[in-house]
Amino acid sequence: MDRRSILGAAAIAGLALTTEDVTAQPRATQREVYELRSYRLVNGPMRERLDTYLRDAFIPAARRAGSGPVGVCTVTIGPDAPSLYVLVPHPTIADFVAMPGRLTSDAAYLRAAASFLRATPADPPYASLEIKLMQAFPHLPRMEVPGQSARIFELRTYHSHAETAGATKIDMFDTGGELDIFRRTGLAPVFFAQDLTGVRLPSLTYMLTFPDMPTRERAWRTFGSDPAWKKLIATPGLTDPEITTGIDNRILSPTPYSQI
Structure with a gap:
């Protein structure tokens, strides 16, 4: 699915794609749009080639285009290894749609990305690429960069x-x-967003950050025993069986060149 198809599907679903969201809000308070790229890889040279492309070509060009900071992570715990997750914050949905054109008109990007872009079917740059589009929550409109x-x-x-x-x-x-409650118990957010595209909508996605796994485990235990959380999750209409059908979870580690 290309970018305009993604945008169209989200609009058909009625998922917060109003003109006001895209153009009228002051830039400082506008809800960011997050592009999450999932590059599936095969063990071998794909990883080094993709790292080089992202570090030397895509990320600098994305920043010149006004998007970012760009996060790049590997899967430490989850079903997708080997793969790279690339998180690109865009100021608006219009910026997401415009990104391919901005890249193709960026001479520095085209030079740095030349070998990656010329990859052949016999030696592909990745096994597959999936893109998910999300919009930040109203009260957390911008990413909190750790x-x-x-x-x-x-x-x-x-x-x-x-x-x-x-x-x-x-x-x-x-x-x-x-x-x-998340913040108070040590669950530090990077972003919270409504999913605009995906295979199991409706859904929401969020990212948390921790110094290490022991800190994560302590924070989740603290959260689970918090009185305010226990009261909230027991409120009629807000219990898990009433409003959620499942949770997907991955632990990611940033690459050395990740900006997040």
Whole structure:
């Protein structure tokens, strides 16, 4: 699915793609759009070639185009290894759609990406590429970029059975107090977003960051025993069986050149 098809599918689904969202809001408070690229790889030279392309060609060009900072992570725990996850924040959906044209008009990008772009079917640059498009929550409209010290990320997607249930789960995080409990118990957000595209919509996706796995485990235990959380999750209409059908979870590690 190309970018315009992704945008069209999201618009048909009625998922927060209003003119006001795209153009009218002040840039400082506008809800970012997140492009999550999942490059599936095969063991061998693919990883080094993709690393070189992302580090030397794509990321510098994306920044020149006004998007970023760009995060690049490997899967430490999850079903997709070997693969690279590339997270690209865009100021608006229009910037996401415009990115391919900006790349093809960027002479420095074309020079740096030449060998990657000339890959043949006999020696492909990756096994497959999937792109998911997300829009930041209203009360967390911009990514919170963590420091560059040793860290891991947790990427979680919550699925719901219907649009009303998905909207309720988003509100539970965004205005219902769950995100505040996250922060208080050590679950530090990078972003929270509504999924605009995907195979199991409706859904939401968020990313957390931790210094290491022991810190992550302690934070989740603290969260699980928090009185405010226990009260919230027991509220009629907000229980897991009523509004969620499943959770996908991955632990990611940033590459040395990741900007996130």
